[in-house]
């Protein structure tokens with residue numbers, strides 16, 4: 001049950017958009033350009049808005065053919081099918097992203113660096129994939145800067161530091177009439193004469209939802225915004241929404257998370273395309289390896305028995321490495337091209353890793369047995385695991401996991417350990433929506449005047465094509481913005 005309508009509203013609009021990422025931008029701009037008065041509620045303080053969109057790689061998908069896009073998305077969903085009308089609208093709209101952005105003054109540039117980035121080239125229709133960003137330079141929030149400008153050029157009110165908490169619902173008709181939010185620690189009510197569009201991202205920072213919904217992980221941390229806490233899921237459920245794709249997410253990868261910093265540090269040596277001198281493996285709590293540490297996962301998924309499944313991440317995990325690797329380069333790449341830690345937190349990691357060693361983020365010991373002791377691992381097993389790894393390096397053959405990159409033994413003392421946690425870009429699940437962008441109940445009927453877009457209940461049910469999230473945010477942001485603006489104002 002949502003809240004009942006107040007006698008007096010604090011703020012009034014035709015369309016209320018909850019969340020100022022790209023899905024919110026596409027919905028707000030579309031509704032505004034169709035004549036609606038739009039208010040955006042944003043949880044983050046000014047300067048930290050933009051959600052995952054702002055710190056993303058900045059690529060968005062613009063598919064080249066509707067038919068091929070239908071075939072590719074259908075194949076990406078695999079056994080977890082999505083209704084045909086949804087697939088069709090997704091495919092039709094994904095081909096329009098560039099046209100729409102160009103019509104608003106954007107400068108779509110296709111990614112040039114090879115490979116083009118078709119994530120599953122063997123699937124039918126995969127050559128429909130074309131990835132774009134805005135302007136000459138890829139990354140550095142550049143595409144976000146265009147999205148932000150589109151809103152700020154228009155008389156759209158943005159209320160920062162105003163998290164939406166509850167939907168206000170008509171007692172009898174069950175129409176959504178507005179939103180209750182908190183502004184500077186006081187409740188406010190925001191009237192939506194036509195509709196509310198929820199675009200407030202996923203549940204990357206809600207550990208209880210992560211435990212409940214994501215497969216096989218007791219906790220997980222994000223490299224994106226810390227403000228996405230599943231609020232849209234709670235609000236939609238409270239008014240009777242169904243949920244979908246809750247078990248699908250863009251992850252896991254393995255990264256360092258420390259209490260002092262809200263988001264994760266990716267370890268350069270684990271990046272599949274980067275080679276460093278020195279030995280490195282990752283072990284689980286049993287001090288044994290569990291994967292090819294340098295495998296290029298498909299947004300966290302690896303092939304197992306002919307299916308793509310999330311990488312197994314037995315927690316806690318430890319990256320074990322030697323002094324040659326420690327002294328080769330900073331363990332973390334602070335270059336601000338993408339990622340919340342790099343772009344917003346801007347933690348200044350020391351060039352020689354000494355500051356992080358002093359903080360205890362990196363542990364060290366003269367022998368592997370002692371390193372096991374300070375890491376809480378069984379010493380004999382860790383020594384055995386490293387000895388076996390070193391044999392694989394000598395033979396240039398990893399018989400357990402088939403690793404081929406950075407086949408360097410761990411032998412140069414002292415030795416080091418960094419505790420790793422599962423990390424993700426974003427969740428894909430949330431309230432189920434239909435081809436009009438309406439949030440629906442478990443029986444498929446729409447909740448009147450309630451729409452959504454973006455990663456809050458995205459269309460991706462199984463496999464994910466990189467740049468598909470922002471592509472979908474643009475596509476369904478427009479769909480929901482259009483339909484929200486077309487609602488007749490309630491009396």
Ligand SMILES: Cc1cc2nc3c(=O)[nH]c(=O)nc-3n(C[C@H](O)[C@H](O)[C@H](O)COP(=O)(O)OP(=O)(O)OC[C@H]3O[C@@H](n4cnc5c(N)ncnc54)[C@H](O)[C@@H]3O)c2cc1C
Nearest residue numbers: 019021022023043051052053057059164224454455467470
């Ligand atoms: C490091 C990184 C790289 C990525 N690279 C790419 C890429 O290149 N291409 C791609 O397609 N995808 C990429 N992704 C995924 C993509 O960025 C997101 O899925 C997409 O941007 C989501 O957009 P959105 O508008 O749905 O949500 P977001 O952009 O996350 O915006 C949600 C907004 O809602 C706000 N909010 C949350 N709760 C409330 C509330 N209660 N009330 C009001 N506001 C609220 C948040 O503060 C936030 O501003 C990447 C993600 C990360 C983390």
